[in-house]
Structures are given as structure tokens and as C-alpha cells.
Amino acid sequence: MKLGITHELGHAMATLYYGSQPGAVGGLMPNLDANLDVTNEIASCNFSTEGYSFDSKEWNSVGYSEGFANFIAAKIWNNKNQLGALNLFTAKHDLEAFDKANTPGGRLVNKCVGSLTGKSTNGDWTRFLWDFYTNSSSICNAQPSKLDMLQLYSKTRLLVPSKGGFYNAMRSIVDEIGLPSCLAGARFDFYAAHNGINL
Numbered sequence: 363m364k365l366g367i368t369h370e371l372g373h374a375m376a377t378l379y380y381g382s383q384p385g386a387v388g389g390l391m392p393n394l395d396a397n398l399d400v401t402n403e404i405a406s407c408n409f410s411t412e413g414y415s416f417d418s419k420e421w422n423s424v425g426y427s428e429g430f431a432n433f434i435a436a437k438i439w440n441n442k443n444q445l446g447a448l449n450l451f452t453a454k455h456d457l458e459a460f461d462k463a464n465t466p467g468g469r470l471v472n473k474c475v476g477s478l479t480g481k482s483t484n485g486d487w488t489r490f491l492w493d494f495y496t497n498s499s500s501i502c503n504a505q506p507s508k509l510d511m512l513q514l515y516s517k518t519r520l521l522v523p524s525k526g527g528f529y530n531a532m533r534s535i536v537d538e539i540g541l542p543s544c545l546a547g548a549r550f551d552f553y554a555a556h557n558g559i560n561l
Contacts (some may be wrong), residue, residue, distance in 0.1 A: 396424055469485055
């Protein structure tokens with residue numbers, strides 16, 4: 363219950379921050395499209411047969427929005443300097459790996475089938491945002507702040523990406539929020555590919 367509440371609080375915090383930016387437009391996420399044909403998708407990625415979950419394949423407009431709300435909930439209940447987890451949809455989700463595996467490409471690439479372009483899972487987005495926020499690397503030890511993450515969210519949303527274009531929109535503006543180049547470049551790209559959101 364408390365994770366569900368903080369997930370909804372995540373939507374509210376992100377939307378309130380976005381709403382304070384010049385050019386913000388009220389209402390729902392732009393091009394939010396929950397209609398994705400998953401007729402031939404495997405059961406665990408198919409929300410129409412299994413019900414919506416952390417693992418459901420969806421347009422990345424939905425994965426981005428739900429993943430960011432999950433990220434806020436994860437930030438509230440986890441320590442940035444320790445391994446993280448999130449209890450959501452009546453299950454515990456590891457913030458470091460999917461299905462106890464840490465295979466590059468995230469759940470979307472390794473489990474789901476069919477067209478992957480412009481698609482995601484909110485779990486993969488959650489793990490990407492958590493990995494980026496908690497960056498740990500010998501070649502780049504910089505980490506974004508909470509404010510940096512809110513700026514990343516709002517600047518992406520201000521671009522009004524297509525329903526499948528949220529990763530490309532975020533990639534195009536990550537350099538604009540004043541992060542060190544190693545974090546906004548190589549580390550961002552690594553975490554995006556590792557979690558399978560860059561399709």
C-alpha cells in the first residue's frame with residue numbers, strides 16, 4: 363500500500379515540477395498511449411492476459427511515465443548508497459537486475475518478443491533511472507542530484523515526444539542539465555543499453 367501511495371506521489375512531484383517550467387502544458391503526459399497490440403506477446407510481458415505489471419511491454423511513453431513514478435518511490439524507500447528494491451504490484455523488484463539476472467538489454471530485450479522499437483517496460487525504465495541516479499564507476503564517479511533527475515524528466519516531457527520517442531527525447535537533452543560529460547555521455551548510454559530502454 364505505502365509503495366502504491368509513493369508511486370502516485372512520484373507522478374505528482376514530477377508533474378508539479380514540470381508544471382513550473384516555461385512552456386509546460388497541463389494534463390496528461392504527451393502522447394501517452396496505453397494501446398499496444400500484444401496479441402502475440404509471451405504471457406509475462408502481456409498485460410492483456412496477465413494484467414498490468416512491472417514487466418508489461420508497452421509504448422515507452424507509458425514506461426517512461428510509470429518508471430519515473432517508480433523511481434521517486436524507490437528514492438523515498440531506499441538508500442542511494444546501497445542495493446535497492448521496490449515492492450510494487452504485490453511483488454518485490456530488484457532495482458539492480460531483472461529476474462535475478464543482470465543480462466544487458468533488460469527485460470524487454472531478453473524476455474519479450476515481437477517489435478521492440480519504441481517499446482519498454484516500466485521496470486526497465488525504473489532500473490535505468492535508478493542506475494543513472496546511483497552511478498558508480500571508476501571512470502566517472504559523478505551522480506545526478508534529485509533536482510537533476512526532475513530536470514531530466516521535465517525537459518524530456520517539454521519536447522512532447524511521440525509515444526515511442528521518449529528515450530530519444532531524453533538522450534537529446536541530457537547534456538542540457540549541467541551534468542559532467544562522463545555522466546551525461548558514456549554512463550547514460552551504458553545504463554540505457556544495459557536496461558534496454560534505448561530502442
